[in-house]
Amino acid sequence: MKPSTIRRWSFVHTWASLVCTLFLLMLAITGLPLIFHHELKHLLGEAPRLREMPADTPRLDLQRLVEAAELQRPDEVVQYLGWDDEDANALTVIMAASAGTEPNASHTFGLDARSGEAFGMPSANGGLMMFFLRMHVDMYAGLPGKLLLAFMGLLFVLAIVSGVVLYAPFMRRLQFAEVRRHKPHRTRWLDLHNLIGIVTLSWALVVGITGVVSACADLLISAWRNESLAALVEPYRDAPPLQHRAPASDLLRIAETAAPGMQADFIAFPGTRFSSEHHYSVFMKGSSHLTSHLWTPVLIDAATLEVTAVGERPWYMDMLSMSQPLHFGDYGGRPMQILWAALDLLTIVVLGSGLYLWWKRRGKGREVKP
Structure with missing residues (x-):
């Protein structure tokens, strides 16, 4: 040469x-505890702690859980409801003043799927782990x-x-x-x-x-909304505003029938950025290490509970879904x-x-x- x-x-x-060294030092330092975020949440007392119940205690109907969440914050609406990877009885609920409220202005808490009891999630609202995550992300x-x-x-x-x-x-x-x-x-x-x-x-x-790729998540999600999601809900473009929302009780059964062999990861309620004004979006995932990070949205009419579309994942959303586990080493165990x-x-x-x-x-x- x-x-x-x-x-x-x-x-x-x-x-x-x-030019980038000081930022990278900050990212490397804040990223270190995020590699062990599951373990540190337990150590810091920020992980879900459910009341002891018999192992065969049945889970409540999904609509009853939604109503239990609404009782916790009567002036807000449910945006998302998801299942914890470590404990299937622990649900994560995200609520805000309106369905379209941006994520950082929402409030997150947990629900026991067996009793509807709420529990706090400091790591999702301002705990030490959230500080590390926000510094690392934005x-x-x-x-x-x-x-x-x-x-x-x-x-x-x-x-x-x-x-x-x-x-x-x-x-x-x-x-x-x-x-x-x-x-x-x-x-x-x-x-x-x-x-x-x-x-x-x-x-x-x-x-x-x-x-x-992860830092561009907002832009990629916006592109998905404007392209893939817009195409899926095109028949509803001129539909009148939703007047009556059907109960959420049967959403899981309907979504599992539409996407066999997959399980629900989270539900986006009507009006949120992962859904439309007229749909429940149930995001399904696979059971392997690879497919558990790849989402397939099942769009269900919020008034009639009919499946209107099972979305194809665009390549850039697959890329985004795989980036986080690769970035934090969150796919190969200890x-x-x-x-x-x-x-x-x-x-x-x-x-x-x-x-x-x-x-x-x-x-x-x-x-x-x-």
Whole structure:
């Protein structure tokens, strides 16, 4: 590679890294506890705690559960109702002043499916885990914060690619994984920076790309609403406003008949951004590790309870659904969590050493100038 080409790639690597490093350090630090969010919620007392009941206690009718939720917050409406992955008797309810209220202004709590008793979910409304999640997702800045982090993720990917380009000519003089311990402190850190960077290369690319996709979630959901969902509810475009909403009692049975072999993950009520003004949307998922993150919406007429459509997933919604488990290592059990945490810590070392090397080189340049 020509020296001029190396200089150009070095410039790209240096400034792409510098611009995004502080944001990436924040993301790496806040992402570390999110890898173990299930375990930490239990440790912090933020996980659902249901009253002990006999194992054969039946669950209440779904409409009765909706009514129990409405009694908890009489001035609000149910937006979403979902099932907990760890305990099938724990339901998650999201309510707000109106069906179209944006997510950060909603209130989340739990319901015991057997008794209709409510329980708090601090991690969903302002607990420590929610703080980590909001900082990691949008820095409490909504869509502008998400888009800023998406741009930082793109710079991170550019820094990785440019680092790989520079790594090849750099390593011609050295053996793989060699750290020149007899050299000055800065040179040793340069070798460590390059070594850890190339070892964590694949993981960093996966986390960087999936982070960018997740940060664009609002835009992807909006595209899904405007394209796929709009096509599914086209026959209702000129329909009069919904006057009477049928009880939710039979929604699960109807959805399971329409999507055999799948199970309900959550229900979006009429008027929410995952549904329409005239439909219940029951989002079904598969039972394997892969398909449990892929949703198939079953649209049910909210007045007649007739299935009007079983939605096809567009590729970008599949990409979004798979990004979060890949981003947090939330699909391979405890070994995968430990691996993701170790790689996250190594990335913090790479970011910190990169800042250190830039600062030392900057100081060295100042000394040489006079």
